[in-house]
Amino acid sequence: MKLVKILIVFAANLICLFCQAQEIVAKKRVLVLTDIENEPDDTQSLIRFLTYSNQWDVEGLVATTSVHQKNKIAVSKIKEIVTAYGKVRQNLLLHEKGYPETEYLLGITKASYPEFGMNAVGKGKDSEGSDWIISVVDKKDERPVWIPVWGGANCLAQALWKVSMTRSSEDLKKFISKIRVYSISDQDDTGPWIRKSFPDLFFVASPGYHAAGAYHYATWSGISGDKFHGRFSGGDFEIVDNPWLDENVRNHGPLGAEYPFTKFLMEGDTPSFLGLINNGINDPEKPNYGGWGGRYEYYTPRTQKWFYEAETRPIWTDAVDEVLGKDGSYHTGNKPTIWRWRPAFQNDFAARMDWTIKGYKEANHPPVAVLKHSNFLTAKSGEKINLSGEGSKDPDGNTLSYQWMHYAEPGSYPYKEPLVIADLNAISTTLVAPKVTKPETIHIILSVTDNGTPALTRYQRVIVTVIPE
Numbered sequence: 170m171k172l173v174k175i176l177i178v179f180a181a182n183l184i185c186l187f188c189q190a191q192e193i194v195a196k197k198r199v200l201v202l203t204d205i206e207n208e209p210d211d212t213q214s215l216i217r218f219l220t221y222s223n224q225w226d227v228e229g230l231v232a233t234t235s236v237h238q239k240n241k242i243a244v245s246k247i248k249e250i251v252t253a254y255g256k257v258r259q260n261l262l263l264h265e266k267g268y269p270e271t272e273y274l275l276g277i278t279k280a281s282y283p284e285f286g287m288n289a290v291g292k293g294k295d296s297e298g299s300d301w302i303i304s305v306v307d308k309k310d311e312r313p314v315w316i317p318v319w320g321g322a323n324c325l326a327q328a329l330w331k332v333s334m335t336r337s338s339e340d341l342k343k344f345i346s347k348i349r350v351y352s353i354s355d356q357d358d359t360g361p362w363i364r365k366s367f368p369d370l371f372f373v374a375s376p377g378y379h380a381a382g383a384y385h386y387a388t389w390s391g392i393s394g395d396k397f398h399g400r401f402s403g404g405d406f407e408i409v410d411n412p413w414l415d416e417n418v419r420n421h422g423p424l425g426a427e428y429p430f431t432k433f434l435m436e437g438d439t440p441s442f443l444g445l446i447n448n449g450i451n452d453p454e455k456p457n458y459g460g461w462g463g464r465y466e467y468y469t470p471r472t473q474k475w476f477y478e479a480e481t482r483p484i485w486t487d488a489v490d491e492v493l494g495k496d497g498s499y500h501t502g503n504k505p506t507i508w509r510w511r512p513a514f515q516n517d518f519a520a521r522m523d524w525t526i527k528g529y530k531e532a533n534h535p536p537v538a539v540l541k542h543s544n545f546l547t548a549k550s551g552e553k554i555n556l557s558g559e560g561s562k563d564p565d566g567n568t569l570s571y572q573w574m575h576y577a578e579p580g581s582y583p584y585k586e587p588l589v590i591a592d593l594n595a596i597s598t599t600l601v602a603p604k605v606t607k608p609e610t611i612h613i614i615l616s617v618t619d620n621g622t623p624a625l626t627r628y629q630r631v632i633v634t635v636i637p638e
């Protein structure tokens with residue numbers, strides 16, 4: 170009897186350890202740099218960011234300058250939005266645990282050096298923001314620090330400059346290895362300097378060179394726009410336009426009330442953290458896999474030298490997806506890598522805004538997508554592969570629907586070749602491994618969507634390696 174009891178306790182501890190391990194693996198450390206107040210969209214992004222703040226260990230909110238706001242930073246605006254979050258935090262906690270304390274977030278809100286670009290880098294240009302970045306990266310915590318850059322990158326540049334001047338090359342290397350940057354284009358001249366000076370630094374950016382004076386070509390514009398240019402029209406504009414935001418965000422309590430009217434595009438900076446949301450499809454260490462924040466490949470992008478100096482090394486940058494648009498035609502480009510997920514990430518945000526004002530039973534919560542098998546399968550050409558989402562569930566008891574999609578671009582199997590999944594909308598289905606002449610990878614995405622309001626989607630990714638017969 171005693172032995173049974175000990176075994177039960179042992180098993181329970183094992184399960185608990187496993188839970189903790191999962192949580193540690195899942196939570197990412199995040200430190201945001203924002204030129205908030207340059208236009209309304211950083212404030213919009215910060216509101217969305219805070220509704221997901223329980224998913225991460227938020228380690229810093231740093232106010233910066235940018236090309237749009239050269240000598241001004243707005244710490245007070247960050248504090249204003251965090252204070253509004255504080256009014257709804259208790260309500261958010263009715264829905265998911267882990268939302269950080271308001272006082273904690275105010276304490277990690279920092280100022281950078283209020284000058285433009287490289288003028289804020291070098292001797293005497295330390296700021297509480299740049300010192301904070303160093304102390305966060307230095308923490309005895311092996312997890313990398315994700316740094317979404319919503320404006321200029323000069324505060325990060327100063328941190329890197331200081332470390333490079335004061336530490337051995339080995340220690341600098343270790344420091345660099347713990348940083349993951351996603352910059353919304355280059356909004357000052359320090360992005361190119363950082364990449365050139367620290368060639369090993371993990372860096373995602375769509376440089377978005379100025380053609381005809383606008384960032385027409387940057388991947389991040391796939392988040393919401395743009396209705397002024399027909400070529401971007403594949404995505405659903407209605408669900409990122411002001412009337413939708415009025416109904417689903419702005420009329421939602423004290424946090425929603427802070428969400429400003431969109432002047433140009435909704436939330437241009439949000440792709441920098443959409444890919445960090447733990448939804449089953451995002452795999453931020455592998456930007457070429459694609460997810461809510463878009464898809465990126467590793468190469469040296471072309472940039473126009475007259476704007477910033479030419480790119481010096483490979484970074485994670487624009488990738489191309491072909492996606493069926495709302496207009497019924499196929500769109501090929503970098504922006505579809507984001508707008509293809511727009512209905513899912515907008516509904517997800519709408520649900521979280523509901524969480525700020527509603528009780529658990531009045532709001533919707535995302536399903537849990539589960540695979541009955543491994544995420545990694547291997548098959549020989551001609552073999553039948555069983556795919557199953559059995560075990561998927563929903564915390565609200567909603568009915569679930571299933572969709573299997575061949576996400577062709579991240580795989581090595583030539584994407585124009587036909588690939589037949591027997592039933593695209595069944596919980597379990599099959600796929601016949603295609604003929605290959607060398608080992609090829611195929612990415613299959615399972616989307617599990619509930620029938621709550623708004624409908625919410627979670628994913629699993631199956632990577633099939635097909636080997637020749």
Ligand SMILES: [Ca+2]
Pocket residue numbers: 203204205207210211319320438
């Ligand atoms: Ca910004």
Ligand SMILES: [Ca+2]
Pocket residue numbers: 533534535536563564565566567619621625
């Ligand atoms: Ca649900």
